[in-house]
Amino acid sequence: MPPTIPQSSAVQVRSVTRDFGSGDAMTRALRGVDLDIPHGELLMLVGPSGCGKTTLVSIIAGTLQPTGGEVHVLGHDLVAMPPAARVRFRRSNVGFIFQSYNLLPALTAVENAAVPLIIAGSSRARALPAAAALLDRLGLGSRLTNLPSELSGGQQQRVAIARALVHEPRLLICDEPTSALDAENGRITMELIAGLAVRPDRVVIVVTHDQRVYPYADRIATMEDGQIVSIEARKRGAIGAPPHHT
Amino acid sequence: MLWIAWKMLIGNRAKYLGIVFGVAFAALLIAQQSSIFCGLMALTVSQILDVEGAGVWVMDPKVKYVDDVKPMADTHLYRVRGVSGVDWAVRFYKGIARARLESGSYEQVILLGLDDATFIGAPLNMIEGSIDDLRAPDAVIMDVVGYRKLWPEEPFKRGRIIEMNDRRAVIVGLARARKTFQSFPVVYTRYSQAVRFAPPERKVLSFVLAEPAPGVAAAELAERIRSQTGLQALSRDAFLDKTIRYYLLNTGIPINFGITVGLGFLVGTAIAGQTFYLFIVENLRQFGALKAMGTGNGTILLMVLAQALHVGLVGLGVGVGLAALFGWGTRSFSKLSFYMPWQVLVITAVAVFLIVLLASLLSIRRVFIVDPAIVFRG
Numbered sequence: 001m002p003p004t005i006p007q008s009s010a011v012q013v014r015s016v017t018r019d020f021g022s023g024d025a026m027t028r029a030l031r032g033v034d035l036d037i038p039h040g041e042l043l044m045l046v047g048p049s050g051c052g053k054t055t056l057v058s059i060i061a062g063t064l065q066p067t068g069g070e071v072h073v074l075g076h077d078l079v080a081m082p083p084a085a086r087v088r089f090r091r092s093n094v095g096f097i098f099q100s101y102n103l104l105p106a107l108t109a110v111e112n113a114a115v116p117l118i119i120a121g122s123s124r125a126r127a128l129p130a131a132a133a134l135l136d137r138l139g140l141g142s143r144l145t146n147l148p149s150e151l152s153g154g155q156q157q158r159v160a161i162a163r164a165l166v167h168e169p170r171l172l173i174c175d176e177p178t179s180a181l182d183a184e185n186g187r188i189t190m191e192l193i194a195g196l197a198v199r200p201d202r203v204v205i206v207v208t209h210d211q212r213v214y215p216y217a218d219r220i221a222t223m224e225d226g227q228i229v230s231i232e233a234r235k236r237g238a239i240g241a242p243p244h245h246t
Numbered sequence: 247m248l249w250i251a252w253k254m255l256i257g258n259r260a261k262y263l264g265i266v267f268g269v270a271f272a273a274l275l276i277a278q279q280s281s282i283f284c285g286l287m288a289l290t291v292s293q294i295l296d297v298e299g300a301g302v303w304v305m306d307p308k309v310k311y312v313d314d315v316k317p318m319a320d321t322h323l324y325r326v327r328g329v330s331g332v333d334w335a336v337r338f339y340k341g342i343a344r345a346r347l348e349s350g351s352y353e354q355v356i357l358l359g360l361d362d363a364t365f366i367g368a369p370l371n372m373i374e375g376s377i378d379d380l381r382a383p384d385a386v387i388m389d390v391v392g393y394r395k396l397w398p399e400e401p402f403k404r405g406r407i408i409e410m411n412d413r414r415a416v417i418v419g420l421a422r423a424r425k426t427f428q429s430f431p432v433v434y435t436r437y438s439q440a441v442r443f444a445p446p447e448r449k450v451l452s453f454v455l456a457e458p459a460p461g462v463a464a465a466e467l468a469e470r471i472r473s474q475t476g477l478q479a480l481s482r483d484a485f486l487d488k489t490i491r492y493y494l495l496n497t498g499i500p501i502n503f504g505i506t507v508g509l510g511f512l513v514g515t516a517i518a519g520q521t522f523y524l525f526i527v528e529n530l531r532q533f534g535a536l537k538a539m540g541t542g543n544g545t546i547l548l549m550v551l552a553q554a555l556h557v558g559l560v561g562l563g564v565g566v567g568l569a570a571l572f573g574w575g576t577r578s579f580s581k582l583s584f585y586m587p588w589q590v591l592v593i594t595a596v597a598v599f600l601i602v603l604l605a606s607l608l609s610i611r612r613v614f615i616v617d618p619a620i621v622f623r624g
Contacts, residue, residue: 120540
């Protein structure tokens with residue numbers, strides 16, 4: 001019996017399955033996942049490699065369709081949504097922070113940060129100042145015109161954070177945001193995410209292996225073998241530096 | 247988004263130059279070979295082009311091209327003059343003669359006989375002497391390239407004597423004439439003299455050159471002459487077309503050049519297509535990130551096409567520029583024909599844009615099917 005869907009939930013996932021391949025080669029990455037995430041929450045998705053974390057966030061972000069089940073995000077039924085509408089949904093509502101940053105190497109820091117605004121149709125004249133202001137808040141005001149190859153890993157991840165937030169998305173997906181960083185840069189990155197990104201009208205999902213960042217979570221969902229096996233509520237900021245809502 | 251596409255393209259300098267090189271190489275080959283082909287075709291009609299002032303050429307009905315001379319009776323001149331709409335009509339002799347030089351050696355020359363009274367068809371650009379010098383007994387004027395071919399390294403010597411058909415011919419001037427397809431020297435003389443330099447024949451009139459009266463179009467006059475005399479009459483442009491068409495249809499020239507141009511197209515497509523494909527494949531992750539962030543396939547297609555268009559334009563400019571430079575650099579080689587009309591630029595541009603279109607179509611499928619979730623894979 002699936003649990004009832006709380007009306008306040010920003011993300012509602014019901015009995016979601018996802019298969020890859022077919023026949024004997026078929027792999028079931030998700031085996032009936034249920035998950036609710038309320039507005040304003042920072043949820044961490046943890047578990048061993050191959051347990052289905054990335055598949056689940058890909059489905060929640062609208063970049064991957066489930067094989068079965070229901071997915072409602074910010075009031076949108078992603079399963080029933082046509083592909084073109086899912087593209088528009090991602091453009092307006094989703095910000096991404098990737099493990100490998102995925103910055104465009106030919107663009108400067110400020111140009112990279114402005115990409116979502118440009119995708120959304122803003123002119124460069126409007127997008128670049130907005131991106132520059134955000135990078136300034138992230139401490140990169142002096143590196144605006146640097147190419148990614150001229151920035152350290154931590155600085156690149158801050159550019160990625162700016163890019164993820166510049167268009168004010170209501171869903172932020174962070175895939176292993178600290179795994180390529182040293183401890184200090186990982187802590188700074190999580191503080192920026194928790195301090196800058198978490199808002200009452202936004203959901204933040206962080207996929208991570210990094211136990212050092214657990215203290216920044218409101219809840220931690222643990223996955224194993226394509227299922228969520230436990231959800232642990234945390235008091236955010238209890239360990240390590242206390243993040244702040246903005 | 248086109249700005250991002252452009253930055254992505256030029257951001258990878260080596261790949262960018264590789265693609266541009268491929269396109270430029272194809273454009274160079276296509277433009278250069280097409281221009282040499284056009285130069286050769288221009289040679290075939292050089293003697294029509296050199297005859298200024300006559301709007302209509304009248305000839306035997308069996309003539310297929312300008313060098314296919316079938317002599318007519320001189321009386322045809324008066325029949326042509328009798329057609330209404332003819333302002334004037336004159337005789338014109340064209341043939342091949344064998345010239346015996348002072349050294350005793352023989353050379354073939356193109357012999358042109360101009361109307362004795364008007365010199366219609368005479369060269370416009372005299373280098374030594376004047377056209378009026380042709381009024382002297384046995385006088386001929388030779389084209390400068392032909393003169394240098396017969397007497398290389400020697401300055402012009404007025405009064406130099408050659409023999410044609412055992413008759414003395416005195417060179418009294420040098421003229422600039424278009425290069426000929428046969429590359430023989432061109433010798434101008436009076437019509438009455440030309441028929442004596444030529445081997446004896448019952449009929450000697452090669453062409454009648456006619457000019458329409460004011461208000462009569464050349465094509466219209468040609469039609470009147472055709473219908474009233476039974477001769478073949480063509481406007482100057484129609485005769486150019488007929489001659490070029492003859493060479494296109496009856497020689498291997500277009501096939502030989504077509505093969506080279508085709509190879510240029512294939513090589514360009516292969517180099518540009520492969521490099522562009524590799525560029526796209528190397529950027530799949532970036533395209534995946536853009537798709538994850540909400541860029542649709544239509545926009546991605548526009549981006550790839552814009553990148554292709556950019557390298558096409560740059561490659562076309564470089565290739566055509568190099569081809570033009572080649573033509574300019576070799577302009578002094580009398581044996582090389584190079585003529586780049588605007589049609590060559592259009593053909594090259596169409597070929598180049600086909601190349602970049604093919605290259606982008608080869609690549610775009612990879613971008614279309616790339617899963618935006620690729621960005622989650624470390």
